[in-house]
Amino acid sequence: MTSRTLLRLAMAGAVVAGSLTALSVPAQAGNAPKTVPVRLLALNDFHGNLEPPTGSSGRMVDENGNTVNAGGAVYVAAHMKALRDANTIEVAQGDLIGASPLISAAFHDEPSVDFLGKIGVQVSAVGNHEFDEGYAELRRIMFGGCHPVDGCSPAGPWKGAKYDYVGANVLFKNPGEKTDVTQSLSANPQVKTLLSDWGVPALPPVSIKWMNGVPIGFIGLVTQTTPNIVTAEGIKDLKFVDEVKAANVASKILKLFGVRAQVVLVHEGDQVTPNQSPDACSAIPGAGNRIATQVDPEIDMVLSGHSHQAYLCRVKDPAGQDRLYSQGGSFGRVITQVDMQVDTKTRDIVRSSVVADNHVVTRDVDPDSDTVTFMDFWRDKISAVANKPVGRISADITNVGTATGESPLGDLIADGQLAATKTGGNAQIALMNPGGVRAPLTYLTSPASEGDGVVTYGEAFTVQPFNNLMQAVTLTGAQLKTLLEQQFPGGPNNQPFAKILQPSANLSYTYSRSAAWGSKISNIKIDGVPVTDTQSIRVAANNFLVGGGDAFAAFKEGTDVWSGPLDIDAFVAYLGQNNPIAPPATTRITAVD
Structure with a gap:
């Protein structure tokens, strides 16, 4: 791995002379705001669908009960621009790549990862499909380098994802494995103790992003069933542990850094009652609900993926408090918008302020011009074969x-x-x-x-x-x-x-x-x-x-x-x-x- 690891804590100001420190909370001036706004825009299960998906995969029931055509990179970009404001962090819940159409898969999904970086995604959980070509290939996608067999794509040497991939429940089987993730974390004695009881992270477990002077911590999780749904050889050195237990360890790590606003991005979700509004709480409690209701009360919301469904729910955390549990469909057909206020003194999310909306990525808007040019480039490179x-x-x-x-x-x-x-x-x-x-x-x-x-x-x-x-x-x-x-x-x-x-x-x-x-x-x-x-x-x-x-x-x-x-x-x-x-x-x- 390169130095682009774990939390990008150097950028966050949480690494000082090689040791982890809590993020200080400045004294409030008399006229300082009590809360500041933060907006999240979330995608899940994009699966390299740069072209508008076809058939039932390209249709979505909207908030009015109408079935409309949805998805496609040029429209995802246009809707993202319309929804983005100065307070926005864009995130994702995994399976951004893998099981992709040819325009992306022919180049090992570099076009899709590039596109997602261009539209502003900053952090994503890994999904099971991020492991389709194995752990070594995921590292290449994360950090750069041309494909070891097929070489560089027509766009030139791959520079790596512009966003962080996180996966708190992805550990090495070998407890003696040493990585820069563990070296960074273990500089703090309390974190080192947590890890000694937990294991060796194979991926950064969390990422911290700053917005309006407050840090927001994102915990990445992937379904623990991943070994059953990807090729065994590519993940032979890894183990995928219980999502709730991993989330709780990651939450404690964030708290040690002074990060109280905590969001889980989890690639696990639930099925729904069919043909419901994307804003309905239509999720039938299952694996996703178990995570959403059992992770530590410090965690303020759970944005999910994997089941390719759209829902917005409020569930109770173990302390009996409400928290958001949501998902946004698949294939770039839905963008989940979450607006909230963060207390500038406690730096925690004011949960009563959380408002969520699943926006269908309709195709009745003008396509984003920059993305049209981007798509033309890749269509030209693959057209003869496709x-x-x-x-x-x-x-x-x-x-x-x-x-x-x-x-x-x-x-x-x-x-x-x-x-x-x-x-x-x-x-x-x-x-x-x-x-x-x-x-x-x-x-x-x-x-x-x-x-x-x-x-x-x-x-x-x-x-x-x-x-x-x-x-x-x-x-x-x-x-x-x-x-x-x-x-x-x-x-x-x-x-x-x-x-x-x-x-x-x-x-x-x-x-x-x-x-x-x-x-x-x-x-x-x-x-x-x-x-x-x-x-x-x-x-x-x-x-x-x-x-x-x-x-x-x-x-x-x-x-x-x-x-x-x-x-x-x-x-x-x-x-x-x-x-x-x-x-x-x-x-x-x-x-x-």
């Missing part, structure tokens, strides 16, 4: 699951993966994780005007942006049944909610909604033939799943691992070989009560 036709479809192919959890696009991808792994991998069936199907394929032509029904490489990449390797492993019939059981909560793999794997056309089975875990799956057939417990089956999946991702631990029991093409290459090849493709019938999985 606009190349790779196949045709006869109708929209959606990634929305049916009542069984099966989606037409998920099934199509699984079919392509099986076709790509039969030769070499000897695959007999294929399974695709639903979270990896990031966007629908739409029949109508895109702004590139390639024609109705034409699928371009850029559109295919938006569907499958992870560049995972296709692999095949051998499982027994009994292990395959266990794997399918692991789609549901209640088992030892601790699946938080049902995640229905998308099957290739030659695999069918039935699941029971009411049966106990371990007895939910029945009638498994391959090519119409019942599967026995002892038979060997070659199963194809991406390397994320094969490594046990999404809590599918049974995949790790597979033997004779074979690696083949990238998943995007398998998908593109299948599109090209089957023209035109109609939406597959979602009849491979049967659900009974």
Whole structure:
């Protein structure tokens, strides 16, 4: 790491001669204001959506109950400018990068990080997708340097993010690891004691920003389920610990520095009752609510992400006081505005003054001219690849699951993966994780005007942006049944909610909604033939799943691992070989009560 670490405390005035000191509170003059205003503007789960997202991913229910087109960098920038005032700090709650469309992903998301810095983001929590290419690549994104394999992008040497990435619950597994984060923190004996009982931070846990003479402390957190949803190799040296416990340690560190105005930026959230106003408290209490209600009472508000929902809630902290708990959708479709007053004597947020509003990033405003120029540059660099036709479809192919959890696009991808792994991998069936199907394929032509029904490489990449390797492993019939059981909560793999794997056309089975875990799956057939417990089956999946991702631990029991093409290459090849493709019938999985 470079010296751009931890809190940028040197800038904040909290590092003196190598030791941490509390921030002094000056005596108030008689005419000094009792409070000063601070505005936060927050984004979450941007996922490199520089272009306006399409399909359902590009629409949002507004405050009046209308569904409107939303998102796109030129409109995010325009709305940010309109909402920004002299008291503003811009923040984010993670997944700004990763699972990104081609215009960003082709250059390892440097365009998106650059854009977010240009519009004024100052601090962000890390999300699980910040680890998609591993911890070493995240450090490169944070601190600069050209990609070790692909080299510098067309914009030249990468200078690093203009904003701070923070993650208080990301620790090294090795307690002997030494970093400049720990060296900076350990200069204070009290902080050193906290860390000795806690662990070795792999990322700066907090960031301090000053506004109108008062310090605001931001605590970064990422879902502790990250090891289950990113490729294991890239984070093999890290552990992701309980968010509440990490937040409370970080809060104590901020308090030791004299920072009383404390904001959690957490990449974890809750699902909502559908089709509600973005300003409604529609969140159904879950993992995000647990954090929002249990973190230390010193923490004044919790801005969340990860679940891609929009809500504004007031929850009770452990001391019974109200605090804000919010999220702003995803893909740059919503900006959360939080206005508050900070007491100049105590330097704490006056919670009764907190007012929040989720603004939908509508496309009925003039696009930001600087961002138009920025986008033109990157479109030009990627256009030849992005606009190349790779196949045709006869109708929209959606990634929305049916009542069984099966989606037409998920099934199509699984079919392509099986076709790509039969030769070499000897695959007999294929399974695709639903979270990896990031966007629908739409029949109508895109702004590139390639024609109705034409699928371009850029559109295919938006569907499958992870560049995972296709692999095949051998499982027994009994292990395959266990794997399918692991789609549901209640088992030892601790699946938080049902995640229905998308099957290739030659695999069918039935699941029971009411049966106990371990007895939910029945009638498994391959090519119409019942599967026995002892038979060997070659199963194809991406390397994320094969490594046990999404809590599918049974995949790790597979033997004779074979690696083949990238998943995007398998998908593109299948599109090209089957023209035109109609939406597959979602009849491979049967659900009974």
